[in-house]
Every structure is written in C-alpha cells, then in structure tokens.
Amino acid sequence: MMELHEEDLNRVEKKNLFASGHRACGGCGQALAARLVADAAGENTIACVATGCLEIFSSPYPDPSWRIPFLHSLFENVSAVASGVEAAYKAMNKGPVNIIAMGGDGSTADIGFQSISGMFERGHNVLYVCYDNEAYMNTGVQRSSFTPYGAKTTTTPMGNPTRKKNLPMLAAVHGIPYVATATVDDYRDLQRKVKKALTFEGPKYLHVLAPCPLGWGHSGDLSVLISRLAKDTCLFPVFEIINGSVTNIQKVPHKKPVEEYLNLQARFKHLFKKGEPTGMVAEIQEIANQNIERFNL
C-alpha cells in the first residue's frame, strides 16, 4: 500500500478530465460522479467503461467526453476487460497506472456479476466504481437487483417486491482490501475515497449512489438534495471496509423519516394514498432502522 497524507487525499484539482458537453440528462448523478472520479484519479488513469448510460452519453463517435484513455467493449465484461488491461501492463512492464472499471448497477451486480467476482477473486489491481442509479435507466427504467424495495419501475409497475442486493458486503467477502460507499452530495468524501482506494494494491470497490432524475422522477436540481436525504434517512449508509473491517461509518446525528426521501420521487408516489403512507412505507422505514442498528448510525 502506498501511503498518502491526509492533505494529499483531500487535494483534488478540478481538471475536467471527464469534460462537459456530454449528453447526460440535466441533474444526472452518474455524470457528476464520473467527473468527480476522473478528476480524483488524475491523468495517469485508464477508464474501462461498461455499456450503459455513462457509456452512451459520453462516447458517441466522434465526440467522446474523456480526456483520459477510454475503453468500452460490452455490457457484462468490463471487469474482465480491465483485468486484461492490467495483465498487459504487468506483462509489458509498463506503469504504474490507475485502472478504473466502471459501470451502472446492471452491469455491476446483475449481468456482470460473474465478471466482477472473477476480477475480485483473482486480485487484479483495479478499482471498480459502481454508479448505482437503482434500475436499468439506459433502456428506460427497468428493475435491477439494486432497485430498492417498493420502487416503481417499468418492470415492477406495482412497486419492487424485493430488497436491494448488498454488493459492498458481497465485494468485501471476496477478501479485497478496500470497499467503500459514497454519495454525490459529499464530493469531497467521494473524491477522497477514490484517491484512498487507489493507494491499495489489489481490487477495490467503490459504490456510489447516483440519483437519476428521469428514472427516480424528481427534478434535476434535486439530485444533490436527494442524495443527501438517502444518507440522512439511513437508507444508504456511507462507510468503508478496509481489509475486512467496517470502518469510518458516517454517523447520522439528525435522522430523518424515510418519507422525506420518498416524497420527493415519483417512483415512490404509489406508496402514499391521499398523502398518507401505506404499509410499504413502514417496511422501508424498517430497512432504515436495520441500517441504523447494523452500522450504529
């Protein structure tokens, strides 16, 4: 592990390595996160990107938005592609270089789950960043295994009946050295975690909650607020897992009821009848309560 001082971790120059002018929707959490991640990683970085929103809005020929090397192949194989890039750098005695694989929740947790598990297990020196917008947004808001309980998508029109897959924990049980969660409202924390992750040798996993105005049904200017509310309602705990130990949990001193988060998003609108919460809201509050207990939020 490479040592970085606190001040180094906190210092990020704004270089717009993920340039403006891309084609994301206004208020896209993923576009914001991608820019923060690219700037935190710096120029000496290779971005391997899975098919999905990020790839589509940032890489139409001939106008890519990336000012660092960009490699895209398919939907479900970004972890294996990044593994190959890393293997090539080793074989050619090139580097050091930051290799970042990135994708949405579908390419990470569903169709690409085998691939990411293989990359973790083999121990490639790659940082995987998952931009979690909790559904297949690129194809028009269909359910993924990251869609939260109760959320309406085009394939769960009555609300999603299952709970969200817990990938940070699944990543950690592979025995990888660094796992973290982050949100786009606290950009310092997000960028710090990118820099910190890159100091570890081996596979790293960073899970970023990325609000999607289109899929979640909120106006674009609320993305940052909603991102903060996900933490303040304890629905999205922010923490690190370093060498297997959960640590640096962000405490939530002023906890808010889940309604404050749900109310702002059309995907949860059906959970309220004439403004009154239904039983499903209580179940979502229970999920938050379990997080509070589990992480001592």
Add this chain to the structure above:
Amino acid sequence: MLKYLEGSHAVSQVVAMCRPQVISAYPITPQTHIVEDLARLVGEGKLEAEFINVESEFSAASVILGASAAGARAYTTTTSQGLLLMTEVLYCIAGMRLPIVLTCANRAISAPLNIWNDQQDSMTVRDAGWIQLYAEDNQEAADLHVQAFKIAEATSLPMMVCMDGFILTHAFEPVDIPEQKEVDAFLPSFKPQHIIDPRWPRALGLYADPRFYMETRYILHRALEKSEEVIKQVSADFAQAFGRNSGGLIKTYKLEDADVVIVTMGSVAGTIKDLIDRLETAGKHVGLLQICSFRPFPKQEVYRALKNKMNIVVLEKAVSLGRGGILASDIRWSFPRAEQPGRRISSYIAGLGGRNISTDGLMEMVNRVSKEHVELAFLGLNKEIIAERDL
C-alpha cells in the same frame, strides 16, 4: 526439430515461441491439453507471459480483448460451447480490430451434449469478422500459429486457427517444431497501432450511430477481403523460411485429371487423399480441393481451381439447420450464374459429433455423385435408430 508429440502440445509449444504476453483461457475438452501446457510453460518460467485463469470463456475473451487494447500480444483457446459463450466478445474483438489469435479445437455443439469432433462451432461464428484457417494435420496446426500472429498483426484482424478436436489435438505424430530463433526472425515483436495509454489519451470502443456504423462494417468486410493477399504472402514467406507449405487460401490434390472433385476442410483431407490414391490405381480420377481459409472465403481461387470441373461434392462437418451445407453454399456461390447449367455441386454433411468418416463411406459418396446430383445428404446416417415419424 522433428518431435513425436501430441497435437495439443505441438500447438502449445509453437504458441509459446510466438511470445504471447497475455494468455487467458478456460478449460474445455478437447482444448485442455493446450491450455495446461501453456500454464506449465508460464509457471516454470519458460514463457514470460501473464497467464490469467478466468471463470468463463466469456471472461477469457474479454481479458485478452483488454490486453490487446493495451498493446500486448494476446492469445486464447477454446472450442464448442466455449466458443459460443465467447460469441458476443468475438464480434467485439473484430469490430475493434484487435489482432488476437485463438485456437479452436473443433467440437460439436449441444444439445445433445457431445464432446467429439465436428466443425459446427467455428463455422457458426463465421460472420464474426475473424480470419478462420483450418489445419489438415498437426504440422499445419503448429505452422498456422506462427503465421496467425503475423497475419493478424499485419491486417489488424483477429484470427482463429481451427484444428479438429481429438482427431488432431489428441493424436501423436511427428511434428517439425521450429527453433526459437527461427520463429523470432519470422515473427517480430508486436507493434500495436492504437493502444490504451495515458500518455496518448485515446478512446477505443466508441458507439457509432447510423451515420457511421455501416461504414465501420464495410471497412471490416473489406479488410477481410484484402487479407486474402496477406494470408497468401505469409504462407509463401513461411515456405521460404521453414521449407514447407502450410496454410494459404486453398490446396489441391490430384485435381488436374479429376472427374469428381471433393471439397472439404480440416483433417478429413488425409482420409480423402488415401481414397483418391486407391481409386487412382483402379483407374478412377477423383481430386481434392481443400479450403484452408474459410473466412475470408477465397471465391476467386475456388473458381479458378474448379471452373473446368463439372462434378463437385462438398463434404463438411457442420450444417445450417433448416438450410443445409454451409461450405456447399459458399462453393455454389463461387460460380457465376451463367456457368451453373450442367455443373453438379452436391452437398454432404458428415462426421457430426465425432461420427467416423471412413473410406468406404466416402467411396459410396463418390459413386453416388458420379451418377446423380445430390442436393443434400448426411453421410453414414443410421436410419434404423430414427423413428418413422422423425424421418
């Protein structure tokens, strides 16, 4: 140096001499001995390469895609279900113009599960944009790998070397294994054209909207067509450097005086040549046209070789279900329409799932096509085990 060894090991030793920098593969019968031997060579430090053990063929193909994009000479090997699992990546590798080399130890496709030889696997992915060359014997299988890296890197196209599973991979025969310095002289180190490197930030794998997509496919098609010249040239250069003929687009055997010409690919050519010799002593003239390069398909060469032949039979180890012979279609299409009348091009499917192709069976085929045109037949089909309703 002449060595008596298994086909798989002839291939693995020669692949190692080509100095691939990244190897990634997933074990599958009958390819396993190739990948095991390469793992051993890397493990013992005899080959300086990264050997990546993956969790599927899909990831094997993806790992070498990434490695090739980063500028490394990359290699994988698979067969059958493994090749089909790779299919999506195969198309992507070709579209990205990555000069990857893959050995396909040809095997049948499920269902029913069958581990024995035919060529349905590689022939199924014929449209993926890969060069596909088929080996006749283990010497050619070994030689084709030395040529493959050179052809792939000269054309920026991926290349598949196809060798019949078990019949070649598990057969022991003497193979002339070249010296390392000979291979080094023939195959210089890889100089990639477009690589992923932070010193020159580039984007690889952008999406193309309807204004651009068709042109990329046209360019890829043209690249494959143009690779015919490279395949021929590399085969000629190889003959000069190593003193034997291997590869190229097509090969012929006793074609000149032939009244009946058998067209085929792969190891069955050996059996056919034996039959041709036997028939010759009986005064019957049968010739052979071997397709070495199935993709690109050497239409002009095939036409030139067969233009005076009026009785042709295509024997192949694959079938386009609901249509018939795949190679037969390509051969029939090689002749201008006006020249069709009077020319018989029969189509035989043979050897599926490891069914033995005997000289007796081939003799029966030759006798029948000598008398009549056969639109489509399955050689050696045992109708006794097929229910009446399924016939």
